[in-house]
Amino acid sequence: LFARESEFVKGVVAMSGLPDADRIEVCFAGRSNVGKSSLINALTGTKGLARASNTPGRTQEINYFTQGPDLYLVDLPGYGYANAPLAVVEKWQRLLKQYLSGRQTLRRAFVLIDSRHGVKKVDEEIMKLLDSSAVTFQCVMTKADKVKAAERQKVIDQVRAALSKHPAAYPEIVLTSSEKGDGVATLRAIINGLREE
Numbered sequence: 001l002f003a004r005e006s007e008f009v010k011g012v013v014a015m016s017g018l019p020d021a022d023r024i025e026v027c028f029a030g031r032s033n034v035g036k037s038s039l040i041n042a043l044t045g046t047k048g049l050a051r052a053s054n055t056p057g058r059t060q061e062i063n064y065f066t067q068g069p070d071l072y073l074v075d076l077p078g079y080g081y082a083n084a085p086l087a088v089v090e091k092w093q094r095l096l097k098q099y100l101s102g103r104q105t106l107r108r109a110f111v112l113i114d115s116r117h118g119v120k121k122v123d124e125e126i127m128k129l130l131d132s133s134a135v136t137f138q139c140v141m142t143k144a145d146k147v148k149a150a151e152r153q154k155v156i157d158q159v160r161a162a163l164s165k166h167p168a169a170y171p172e173i174v175l176t177s178s179e180k181g182d183g184v185a186t187l188r189a190i191i192n193g194l195r196e197e
């Protein structure tokens, strides 16, 4: 079962700052403003736990949260800022590469995709990195309440086509709305399934 309480552990800016790899973890990646903080808060039922990635000072940190005693939820920095300086982007990419290829206890990455926008170039780049790091990833569509069913289906088809090119992609796409609560229980069940492995 999803434990009731999640707590913030720490923000990490370098591999040396990662908590001990004493339990499994899943991570969440996505373009800034995709709804990542809202989804983590909905998943954990802890309002204000994850803060929007545009919160000054926390943009470049990998944030760790507990989920019971046996699992970490890992909030990766949002990517694809229009105005991010190159040096910042490069530093972030370096840390992300090190994290994805070096974290033994990482069981799955959830790549969040806005239901209105589909897979963008920066998302493709993350997916390639996940392929080369051999980290299984699963797409989670966010803000499903913002699009009508017909349009949503078009975007899902685009996402499915994009996933077919990535060997590390898990085929099932999860549709969510943090606003309405849709898909949140499904995502919890998926994470719980990894926990029992």
Ligand code: GDP
Binding pocket: 030, 031, 032, 033, 034, 035, 036, 037, 038, 039, 051, 052, 053, 054, 078, 142, 143, 144, 145, 146, 176, 177, 178, 179, 180
């Ligand atoms: P982050 O930058 O990826 O952490 O994104 P946030 O979680 O801060 O969300 C960005 C914006 O999208 C905020 O204004 C949220 O209120 C809004 N948002 C997030 N999830 C949903 C959702 O499921 N439905 C709707 N309608 N809006 C959402």
